[in-house]
Amino acid sequence: MKIQENISLKPYTTFGIDKKAKFFTRVSTLAELKLALISAKENQSPVLILGGGSNILLTKDVEGLVIKLEIKGVQVVKEDENHLWIEVGAGEVWHELVLHSIAQNWAGLENLSLIPGTVGASPMQNIGAYGVEIKDVFHSLQAMHRDTLEIQSFDAEACQFGYRESVFKQSLKDQYVITSVTFCLSKTPAFRLDYGAIQEVLQANGVQHPTLREVSDAVIQIRQSKLPDPKEIGNAGSFFKNPTIPSSQFEQLKAHYPALPGYPSSEGIKVAAGWLIEQTGWKGKRIGDVGVHAKQALVLVNYGDGTGEEIKSLSEQVQASVMEKFGIQLQAEVNFI
Ligand code: FAD
Numbered sequence: 546m547k548i549q550e551n552i553s554l555k556p557y558t559t560f561g562i563d564k565k566a567k568f569f570t571r572v573s574t575l576a577e578l579k580l581a582l583i584s585a586k587e588n589q590s591p592v593l594i595l596g597g598g599s600n601i602l603l604t605k606d607v608e609g610l611v612i613k614l615e616i617k618g619v620q621v622v623k624e625d626e627n628h629l630w631i632e633v634g635a636g637e638v639w640h641e642l643v644l645h646s647i648a649q650n651w652a653g654l655e656n657l658s659l660i661p662g663t664v665g666a667s668p669m670q671n672i673g674a675y676g677v678e679i680k681d682v683f684h685s686l687q688a689m690h691r692d693t694l695e696i697q698s699f700d701a702e703a704c705q706f707g708y709r710e711s712v713f714k715q716s717l718k719d720q721y722v723i724t725s726v727t728f729c730l731s732k733t734p735a736f737r738l739d740y741g742a743i744q745e746v747l748q749a750n751g752v753q754h755p756t757l758r759e760v761s762d763a764v765i766q767i768r769q770s771k772l773p774d775p776k777e778i779g780n781a782g783s784f785f786k787n788p789t790i791p792s793s794q795f796e797q798l799k800a801h802y803p804a805l806p807g808y809p810s811s812e813g814i815k816v817a818a819g820w821l822i823e824q825t826g827w828k829g830k831r832i833g834d835v836g837v838h839a840k841q842a843l844v845l846v847n848y849g850d851g852t853g854e855e856i857k858s859l860s861e862q863v864q865a866s867v868m869e870k871f872g873i874q875l876q877a878e879v880n881f882i
């Protein structure tokens with residue numbers, strides 16, 4: 546394990562923000578992770594765990610140790626007639642796992658195609674897309690406690706999954722490093738095609754009885770039509786969560802704005818933040834080198850030399866506009882550093 550000093554983090558987050566890490570290391574085994582955590586403790590350095598950097602906004606230099614997780618491996622650990630359980634190293638690339646599963650005819654991850662980032666980060670915010678969240682296929686995870694260095698197992702209940710939430714963003718924030726995740730996949734697909742434009746795209750592609758691959762391709766096609774590719778334009782996907790508001794507030798707003806998209810959830814009505822932002826006029830706006838994406842207002846972008854502070858400031862202006870027009874407080878989905 547090599548520890549480097551004063552490393553630019555620009556290539557390591559999808560926003561492409563040029564902040565520095567005082568110390569930087571990559572770990573590909575549990576032993577290396579332990580050594581890295583011990584070294585940080587000895588030097589009293591704060592630690593930032595990094596996967597693919599696709600949900601992080603750097604607003605300052607990291608005055609400590611950045612540990613980039615590269616623990617690999619996909620292993621079938623159990624199998625029965627209908628299901629199989631795979632344990633996957635935290636450093637595996639999420640989309641590569643999805644493609645590998647599809648190639649093996651393992652069902653359950655196809656709607657989650659093309660989400661950037663690593664397997665280890667997937668439980669952090671219970672990643673989701675097109676009607677599926679990882680909690681639907683999650684069995685358990687292994688995590689190393691940052692202080693005691695002990696490995697602990699968490700089942701789904703212990704993870705307290707919610708919409709873009711888990712215990713690791715709440716009461717256990719910054720306490721554990723997720724080292725592997727075990728998923729329970731199906732040998733027979735149970736397709737979820739009712740969400741968004743999946744059905745439409747399958748029809749347009751002439752597909753009547755889809756395969757896992759064809760569903761994955763449809764999801765990829767929809768995503769590529771509206772989400773910017775971080776290799777071309779810096780971004781972290783949806784910058785804000787879709788807010789849930791009380792049904793009474795939804796009815797009042799709907800009376801003024803009949804087109805407001807809303808979906809019932811357990812705590813009220815979930816409304817589309819992208820729609821709210823578009824109505825405030827921010828969609829496609831650019832200030833210097835940062836802006837609001839022209840095809841998806843929920844995505845803030847860095848056109849090249851934007852700073853984390855500029856994106857943060859833009860996000861606050863967008864929040865203020867949505868609050869002023871609709872009385873709704875948008876919460877960030879992205880993790881601020
Ligand atoms: P990072 O950005 O590296 O880290 C995110 C957070 O998790 C940080 O706080 C970090 O410290 C912590 N962390 C990372 N790995 C670990 C670990 N092993 N143990 C402990 N803590 C850890 N998300 C969705 O849910 N649905 C989408 O459809 C979606 N679409 C996206 C589209 C684009 C174009 C982009 C850029 C992002 C999108 N995202 C989406 C957000 C992002 O891809 C996910 O949140 C992803 O899981 C982040 O993974 P990462 O490895 O890049 O995490």
Ligand code: EPU
Binds near residue numbers: 841
């Ligand atoms: N909309 C607008 N204008 C916009 C953007 C969206 O009017 O500029 C409207 C759309 O017309 C649609 C609704 O908002 O009626 C929802 O839009 P979309 O289907 O694009 O999805 P989203 O709610 O904006 C969420 C997730 C995405 C996920 C997609 C697909 C959140 C915060 N975002 O986006 O996740 O990929 O659904 O399931 O829940 C992410 O978390 O980073 C992410 C990209």
